[in-house]
Amino acid sequence: MSTSLSSVPGFERLSGIPLYVPGKPIQEVQRELGLSRIVKLASNENPWGPTEAVKARVTSVVAGSEFEGLGLYPVSDGYYLRKRIAERKSLTVDRVVLGNGSSEILEMIAKAAFPGGGSAVIPRHSFAIYGIATQTAGGRVIESRASAAELDVDDILRAVAEDTRLVYLGHPNNPTGIRLERTALERLVRNLREDIVLVVDQAYAEYEDPTEYPDAAAYLDQRPNLLVLHTFSKIHALAAMRIGYGLGSRELMGLLERVRSPFNTNHLAQAAAEVAVQDLAFEAFSRLKNTEARTTFVLEAAKHRCQLSGTSGNFVLLESAFPAAELFKELLQRGVIVRPMQGYGLPNHIRVTFGKPEEMQAFWNAAGPLLDGSC
Ligand SMILES: Cc1ncc(COP(=O)(O)O)c(C=O)c1O
Structure with missing residues (x-):
C-alpha cells in the first residue's frame, strides 16, 4: 500500500x-x-571570543560538582541566568524568558500566536526565521515595504490586517544592516494596534553605540504586547551553545512559559551565558x-x-x-x-x-x- x-x-x-x-x-x-x-564570514559570529573566563566556567561544568554536571538535568527555566540578565536590564526575573537561541523564542511566540490562523507583518528583506516560524505555526505572512537602505514604519502600520497577531522588526535588521531612529521606533510602538504583539529582534543591538541606540526595552512598561529579543550568538560569541533571551511583560512571559519546552536551554549554555552577560x-x-x-x-x-x-x-x-x-x-x-x-x-x-x-x-x-x- x-x-x-x-x-x-x-x-x-x-x-x-x-x-x-x-x-x-x-x-x-x-x-x-x-x-x-x-x-x-557567513553567519555573523564574533571571531574574538568566547573569553577565557567563559571557557573556564564551561570546563568547570564538565568537571561536575554536587550541583552541576553533564549527568544532571539543567535548571529547567534557567533561573540563575535569567536573574543575571534581569539585573543587567533592571527588570524582575519574571520578565525574562530563555530560548535555545533567540530563534527558538521566535518559534515560541509564533506557536502562541497562530493556532487559529492569523497573520504576521514582516518587512521585506528580514531574517528568514520570522516567516518560517509564522508559517510553520499556521500563520500567514504579510510583507511590508522596505528597501536595502530603509525600513518603512508607515508601511508596516498600513500592512496590518484585521487578523494580524504579530509584527516582526529586526533592529538592526539582518541582512540590510539598517535600524530605526528613535522617533520612528516610537511611532511604531505607540501606533501599532494594542492587540498585536510587536517582536523587536535586537540580536545585533550590542554592536550599536549605546549612547545613540534606541533600545526597544525602554517601552516595555508602556506596551504589554512587546517582546524584545537578544542572543548570545553574536557579540557574546556563543553561537555553538544555542542560547538567547526575550524580555517582556510578566503576562506575556507567563504565556511563553506555557509554550516553552522544559529544559530547552542546556546547562553548559546557561553557565557560559551567565559569565558572558556580565562581561561589559x-x-x-x-x-x-x-x-x-x-x-x-x-x-x-x-x-x-x-x-x-x-x-x-x-x-x-x-x-x-x-x-x-x-x-x-x-x-x-x-x-x-x-x-x-x-x-x-x-x-x-x-x-x-x-x-x-x-x-x-x-x-x-x-x-x-x-x-x-x-x-
Ligand atoms: C536578526 C537575527 N535574529 C536572530 C538570530 C538568531 O540567533 P540565535 O538563534 O543564534 O540566537 C539571528 C542569527 O543570525 C539574526 O540574524
Missing part, C-alpha cells in the same frame, strides 16, 4: 514553506573542495573591533566602487554586478565563505561578516580581482 504524507491533514502545507539555509560550515567546504585554509569589557572590545573592521571595509569597498547598504551590525551587504550565487561560488573556490542573499529578495547582494583583520584581508584578496569592474 502506498502512503503519502501530503495526504495527512496539515502536512501538505509544510512542504510549501521555505527551508532555512544556514551559512556553510568550514568542515563542509574542506570536505567538498579539499581546501585547507578557509575563512568563514568584552562587549566594548568586540564593538570597537567591529567598528574598526567596518571602517577598513568601507574604504576598501570604495576603491572597488562597490555599493554597501546599512551601517549597523557586524556585517555588511555588498551589491555587485554578479548574481549572488555566482559570486558566492567563486569566493568559495578561493576559500572564503560568505552568504548569498538571493533567498532574501536581493539577487545581486552578498552579506559579509566582519572578521579579524587577516580574515578581511583574505576576503579582499579573493574578492578584489573579481569585483574590479563588476561592482
